[in-house]
Amino acid sequence: MATEIKTDVVILFAGDSGDGIQLTGSQFTNTAALYGNDISTFPNFPAEIRAPQGTIAGVSGFQLHFGSVEIFTAGDASDVLVVMNAAALKANLKQLKLGGIIIANTDGFDAKNLKLAKYPDGVNPLKDNSLEKYKVYEIDVTKITRTALEGSGLGTKEMDRSKNMFVLGYIYWMYNRSLDNSIEFLKEQFKKRPELMDANIKVLKAGYNYGETVETPMNRYEVKPAPVSKGTYRSIMGNQAVAMGLIAATQKAGLTLFYGTYPITPASDILHELSKHKNFGVKTFQAEDEIAAITSAIGASFGGSLGITASSGPGIALKGEAIGLALMLELPLVIVNIQRGGPSTGLPTKTEQADLMQAIYGRNGEAPVPVIAASTPSDCFEMAFEACRLAIEFMTPVFFLSDGYIANGSEPWKFPSAADLPELTVNFAKNNLKEGEKFLPYKRNEKLAREWAIPGTKGLEHRVGGIEKENETGNISYDPENHELMVKIRQEKVDNIANYVPLQSIDNGNTTGKLLILGWGSTYGSIKTAVREAIAEGYDVSHAHVKYMNPLPKNLGELIKGFDKVLIPEMNNGQLIKIIRDKFLVDAKGLNKIKGMPFASGEIKEKIVEMLK
Amino acid sequence: MEAQTAEKLSPKDFVTDQEVRWCPGCGDYSILKQVQTVMPELGLKREEIVFISGIGCSSRFPYYMETYGMHSIHGRATAIASGLKATRPELSVWIVTGDGDALSIGGNHLIHLLRRNFDVNVLMFNNEIYGLTKGQYSPTSPLGKVAKSTPMGSVDHPFNPLALCLGADSTFVARTMDRDPVHLREVLKRANAHKGTSMVEIYQNCNVFNDGAFEVFTEKGTKKLNTLFVEQGKPLLFGENGGKGIKLDGFKPMVVELADASANDLWIHDEKDQVKANILVRFFNNASSENALPRPFGVFYQEDRFCYEQAFNLQVQEAIAQKGKGDLDALIRGKNTWTI
Numbered sequence: 001m002a003t004e005i006k007t008d009v010v011i012l013f014a015g016d017s018g019d020g021i022q023l024t025g026s027q028f029t030n031t032a033a034l035y036g037n038d039i040s041t042f043p044n045f046p047a048e049i050r051a052p053q054g055t056i057a058g059v060s061g062f063q064l065h066f067g068s069v070e071i072f073t074a075g076d077a078s079d080v081l082v083v084m085n086a087a088a089l090k091a092n093l094k095q096l097k098l099g100g101i102i103i104a105n106t107d108g109f110d111a112k113n114l115k116l117a118k119y120p121d122g123v124n125p126l127k128d129n130s131l132e133k134y135k136v137y138e139i140d141v142t143k144i145t146r147t148a149l150e151g152s153g154l155g156t157k158e159m160d161r162s163k164n165m166f167v168l169g170y171i172y173w174m175y176n177r178s179l180d181n182s183i184e185f186l187k188e189q190f191k192k193r194p195e196l197m198d199a200n201i202k203v204l205k206a207g208y209n210y211g212e213t214v215e216t217p218m219n220r221y222e223v224k225p226a227p228v229s230k231g232t233y234r235s236i237m238g239n240q241a242v243a244m245g246l247i248a249a250t251q252k253a254g255l256t257l258f259y260g261t262y263p264i265t266p267a268s269d270i271l272h273e274l275s276k277h278k279n280f281g282v283k284t285f286q287a288e289d290e291i292a293a294i295t296s297a298i299g300a301s302f303g304g305s306l307g308i309t310a311s312s313g314p315g316i317a318l319k320g321e322a323i324g325l326a327l328m329l330e331l332p333l334v335i336v337n338i339q340r341g342g343p344s345t346g347l348p349t350k351t352e353q354a355d356l357m358q359a360i361y362g363r364n365g366e367a368p369v370p371v372i373a374a375s376t377p378s379d380c381f382e383m384a385f386e387a388c389r390l391a392i393e394f395m396t397p398v399f400f401l402s403d404g405y406i407a408n409g410s411e412p413w414k415f416p417s418a419a420d421l422p423e424l425t426v427n428f429a430k431n432n433l434k435e436g437e438k439f440l441p442y443k444r445n446e447k448l449a450r451e452w453a454i455p456g457t458k459g460l461e462h463r464v465g466g467i468e469k470e471n472e473t474g475n476i477s478y479d480p481e482n483h484e485l486m487v488k489i490r491q492e493k494v495d496n497i498a499n500y501v502p503l504q505s506i507d508n509g510n511t512t513g514k515l516l517i518l519g520w521g522s523t524y525g526s527i528k529t530a531v532r533e534a535i536a537e538g539y540d541v542s543h544a545h546v547k548y549m550n551p552l553p554k555n556l557g558e559l560i561k562g563f564d565k566v567l568i569p570e571m572n573n574g575q576l577i578k579i580i581r582d583k584f585l586v587d588a589k590g591l592n593k594i595k596g597m598p599f600a601s602g603e604i605k606e607k608i609v610e611m612l613k
Numbered sequence: 614m615e616a617q618t619a620e621k622l623s624p625k626d627f628v629t630d631q632e633v634r635w636c637p638g639c640g641d642y643s644i645l646k647q648v649q650t651v652m653p654e655l656g657l658k659r660e661e662i663v664f665i666s667g668i669g670c671s672s673r674f675p676y677y678m679e680t681y682g683m684h685s686i687h688g689r690a691t692a693i694a695s696g697l698k699a700t701r702p703e704l705s706v707w708i709v710t711g712d713g714d715a716l717s718i719g720g721n722h723l724i725h726l727l728r729r730n731f732d733v734n735v736l737m738f739n740n741e742i743y744g745l746t747k748g749q750y751s752p753t754s755p756l757g758k759v760a761k762s763t764p765m766g767s768v769d770h771p772f773n774p775l776a777l778c779l780g781a782d783s784t785f786v787a788r789t790m791d792r793d794p795v796h797l798r799e800v801l802k803r804a805n806a807h808k809g810t811s812m813v814e815i816y817q818n819c820n821v822f823n824d825g826a827f828e829v830f831t832e833k834g835t836k837k838l839n840t841l842f843v844e845q846g847k848p849l850l851f852g853e854n855g856g857k858g859i860k861l862d863g864f865k866p867m868v869v870e871l872a873d874a875s876a877n878d879l880w881i882h883d884e885k886d887q888v889k890a891n892i893l894v895r896f897f898n899n900a901s902s903e904n905a906l907p908r909p910f911g912v913f914y915q916e917d918r919f920c921y922e923q924a925f926n927l928q929v930q931e932a933i934a935q936k937g938k939g940d941l942d943a944l945i946r947g948k949n950t951w952t953i
Binding site: 030033034036181225228229230231232233234235236244247248251256258260277278279280281282283285287288289291292295296297298299300301302303304305307321322324325329381415416417418455456457458459460461462463464465466467475476 | 676951
């Protein structure tokens, strides 16, 4: 038995959705992060809560990529594939590197499971040499778990629930990790069920000891801490970061956060997180439908709270008319879209970034709305905060885009302190009217934002509405000249936001050159990895990642023109590319992946090499 | 609702500088007038009153009220009001809607508003027609209604709006009409006084597209025979000089001639009785049909039940009491950190 040093490793845990795969993965993640590895994770679960056991449809996966180097993605292909049953192997084998390790729970490869996984009669991949290109370790996890728990007084069903802890213990042994963090977790988790606490800890240790005592030809591996910048870190998931960013912004602005929403995958976790924090004055309202979700938020904003609503594509489609109302009312509102595969119901649990056009253009009439997008799980905090800032400062609905990949993915986060966050100032309108003077609800400041005059303010009683209004007074107006004027003012107000957001920077590479990779949203990690490798190999390529989608940063056009070629990788059929071509008349090329899965960095790297040939 | 008013307001203080643009003769004028008349009597501060409407003729209403107001989008006034009331419980929130706005495109929000029992007032102008879109049948139009979209007559069975509201556990259900200003004002005051969602159906004549839809209930010659004005604790009487009454035979209401029956046998109105309220709102048959019951007006049901916004805000206070006021640094930091 030898210990091999590795710079980075990708492990994919896979099993039935009831096998505790997500928990196993997140436990390993936390332990690796505490140890000082850089890490990125990607859970992949079925749309059904309990899809039929043992079937491919029911396979749940958790991929994690950790290393002694900087990590930007959850990894292209896995080094280690842990499978709890035959379906998990069948579903994920193509993701395993040649020569990779398979750890298989043999109990999950009995006749019944093989049949459910749709292997032909009499075929068992563990027995027919079809896996000879991999290193396969067979362990009867079920049997050993039950043996370890003999005399515990637990029933077979309860014993079997601890199987995932055996696997976790074994993987901890493989990578020389301490069990302490997970033992602490189990103590907390099962505080009220000491028999389950003992059982899970016992099985976790059994897994570790199995590695220690059983003479397998298995190597152990060491992945040293990563040279990340000094500081205090925590692990953060994208949706959790959104919730915290929204709370932080409303706290900094001294506003009540009103969150009107209707449950939808993959946005619901934001509601779950926010509803835990009512002691911040957070008010979460589970509305009767998507339309009530946004309109209740508009009502709250009218009253002086910050109205926020979240959904995914199908729900955003239903909110469209109300978004138009909010922009006519010129009230602050944040609309969060955690994108998923579309159209229609599409792929609820899979990722895609195909709602950019919907966010920018998807309303009736001339209806400009600022749109910003997060690029990593921790960036969700910053950009959710930023969405609130723009909404308040410019009295406008603002779209914040994330997607299933970063919403459920996690990474280490060197979190800010509350004091370091910018203060947001809110000035509700005061009654400074002179005798006989009328309040003008649509009078604007230098940012073209109108005043936020809330009910309860004496003397500022006024009416707002979705119908076209006269400039300044807000009274109903059908005057043709006025309508054109108002359309132009609303457009100018949004365009002008470009003067109040950061200029576009180059993330990596030279500021001019042969090829620019222009990305947005969750493709950040894959592009970053690909460009970094390509630059190291001598290619003249740069990476810029757009976070302000509408209006685009003022210098973006000029920046793009500094490159001979532009490549825009997107997890859609080409959306940002249309906007870039439209705005800058640049012959950008697209690299599109529409498989409900993030880009592998290798796919982008291949395209870079091809374009620079 | 005993709030102190700093100044004495008059109906004129609730009139805006906007020209009222309903068709001449529209029932909406009367309703606007009665609302403006009642407002100063309610003891509310003008700046704490908000009128929210959806889309339709009636929904222009906020533009004519010198209060805070929002003319929103079709069917959503109820949902907008929910968010406003949830965050600003001290405001007096009035929803102005119509039969199409409240029961068709906004039907879902209406039933959820009612079950949650936000302390708001809903004034639903029912004219049994789509006026603003120029004359299509509405969800309250009678079966067979010939309208622009139904030249052969509508095949839709209409809603019984107040039965629907009671089905959604509405805590206050009342009906009144544009042509009876005194009754309208009384019902408005009762609606304002009720803590919870006050559902007021107002029969309103659309003299352009559905003239006379309610005339049998509103006009002199036929009103007495066809309407029943209920009052708390009083027997159900109607007809010329109150010569007819309603008696319950089990759960079945029957019309009796007072001359033939003892007044003691009559149904005594009790707005706290949900079972009776359910029977009362089912007095809904066509006035011309045989054995037609009179159409009732007044407050049919009133129940005291906690309001959504009370419980909603109480949870925030409880969370603060239990965990202390939120500490942003503690939130961002979370439970597990590591230092490099």
